[in-house]
Amino acid sequence: MKLAQRVGRIQPSPTLAITAKANALRAEGRDIISFGAGEPDFDTPANIREAAIRSIRDGFTRYTPVGGIPELKDAIIEKLRRDNGLAYGRSEIVVSCGAKHVLYNLAQALFEEGDEVIVPSPYWVSYPDIVLLAGAAPVIFETREADGFKVTPDRLEEVITGQTKALILNSPSNPTGATYTFDELKAIADVIVKKDIVVISDEIYEKILYDGFPFSSIAMVGEAVKRRSVVVNGVSKAYAMTGWRIGYAAGPEDIVSAMTKIQSQNTSNPTSISQKAAVEALNGDQSAVGEMVEAFAQRRDYIVASLCGIAGISCFNPEGAFYVFPDVSALYGKTYKGSVITGSASFAEYLLDVANIAVVSGAAFGSDAHIRLSYATSMENIREGIERIGNAVKKLG
Ligand SMILES: *Cc1c(COP(=O)(O)O)cnc(C)c1O
DSSP states (O other): OOOOHHHHHOOOOHHHHHHHHHHHHHHTTOOOEEOOOOSOSSOOOHHHHHHHHHHHHTTOOSOOOTTOOHHHHHHHHHHHHHHHOOOOOGGGEEEESSHHHHHHHHHHHHOOTTOEEEEEESOOTHHHHHHHHTTOEEEEEEOOGGGTTOOOHHHHHHHOOTTEEEEEEESSOTTTOOOOOHHHHHHHHHHHHHHTOEEEEEOTTTTOBOTTOOOOOGGGSOHHHHTTEEEEEESTTTTTOGGGOOEEEEOOHHHHHHHHHHHHTTTOSOOHHHHHHHHHHHHSOOHHHHHHHHHHHHHHHHHHHHHHTSTTOBOOOOSBSSEEOOBOGGGTTOEETTEEOOSHHHHHHHHHHHHOEEOEEGGGGTOTTBEEEEOOSOHHHHHHHHHHHHHHHHTOO
């Protein structure tokens, strides 16, 4: 069958692929430790699960308004006010089936052929493909490890052209964990306003920050940039709710209403039951979030220090999210039994074959010098896994 050309323009999500591969090898009996997961290893907190069960018992099982139930929109409005000092009305909020779906609808609402969208690299794997599916061109903006993997305003200004429609920012970042300060965002906001482009701010890791690093959204900088910002967030990462599929956007009414229109012709509303659970996540007891972040913080400290202890690996210390993105390029060109490590994909393959370790190649995120490890796995797995990586590296000649 001849498929539509758009299918050939994109790739299946490489992070979901590595998780599937690790699971398949495990099913064959191999003792795989996976650092591939892009989701918290905790259960959804009990109060949230109970809220969902209650909603089923109450028969809250029908279609809801396309963009989300008023109760959830109000919980989101209150969250944005409480946590970020941002004021929005119901017509400026849309709830979708996960932040990924939010981004997809947003791209469909905003981008078309001829548009350029600036995607800083290392980037979350889905950004370029979501832009491509909308017919626009992702313009990859390489950040430097020396700049903390961050966009700097002067370099940003240089890549903006007459075709530039938007910049996608992700802070804290998947895969690097880099997080912008308020002042850094303020400098970027000046460029956004001056060049009159849109900024898409993916804040899904807002709650997962370490060492007291304060979270800032670019929309907090001022009214002029807020009018050009679409804040994207969700409950997946903060509340260990990846399977529930609830994400949301807050932004200018015309954009939000276009996203809602598009959603009305693809999924209709997000799941009624999940919406009730998300209300509880946002309004209910927040203590589980802090407990998860504390566990992530201990793991981060251990994994960064132990990776840095392996000769040939250097590791950037992430301020947020639950990934490390070590530079392993010093190992390229080395060999094992005659086969050469040529880059991040080949190193990832080597770790899987020789050490039963699953990681994602940096190339999938736009940086072949690195690999990504998720530390959303137990301390026991992390200890054993890093030891295996160390031994595998020692075998290279
Ligand atoms: C996990 C993730 C998302 C998607 O989250 P869902 O709400 O589960 O769709 C979006 N952006 C980034 C950077 C992520 O890591």
